[in-house]
Amino acid sequence: MIARLWGVVEESGTESVILRAGSVGYRVLLSPHSLAVLSVSAGPVSLRTFLLWSEHQESPLLVGFLDAEEEELFHELRRVGGLGATKAIRMISLAPREIWQSIAAGDVTRLRKLKGVGETTARKLVSELRDRLPAHVSQSSSGSAPFPEPSPATDAAPKAPGIVDSVMEILTRQFGHSPGEAEKMIRRALSRNSAVRSVEELFDEVYRHGVD
Secondary structure (H helix, E strand, O other), X not given: XXXXXXXXXXXXXXXXXXXXXXXXXXXXXXXXXXXXXXXXXXXXXXXXEEEEOOOOOOOOEEEEEOOHHHHHHHHXXXXXXXXXXXXXXXXXXXXXXXXXXXHHHOOHHHHOOOOOXXXXXXXXXHHXXXXXXOHHHHHHOOOOOOOOOOOOOOOOOOOOHHHHHHHHHHHHHHOOOOHHHHHHHHHHHHHHOOOOOOHHHHHHHXXXXXXX
């Protein structure tokens, strides 16, 4: 079983990357969320992996995750009736914590924004996973968000909390900043430019000025 890979992304596709680890290139299926994070990171990366191979597949499928939180969410999603491994990984188009918070809140509207999720599947996610929330979500889902939403008057507002979560992951896991330092950098970036609409834009704004 291939459980972890360390290497450099040589090629990126719409759903996967080829990761060079030593002299071997591994094709790794990633979630839309992970692909967005890796698209703005540079240098060596570390991926948790899970090898899928069944009688219904022509070849093995190596699925990759940025961290344990994403891998845990993947395994919970694929156990939901009517889903499965490939559908589950494609659904993770927001940060895992945001998906769990939406499930905890019964927010069907936000869950329908996940790739391939309609009304029926969104309600099924809530009904089947609400009693299996991770401890960090159970403790924080009723509290306030770490980054306040912008005022309704600002149309070009910062956008989904998933953007902030993704940049936090890049700064702390890929670039070695402490969580406090990363939060400070993001707050300053948003105070300078509240119109960012993507992970790439927020990351560029953060590193345009850095941190004191």
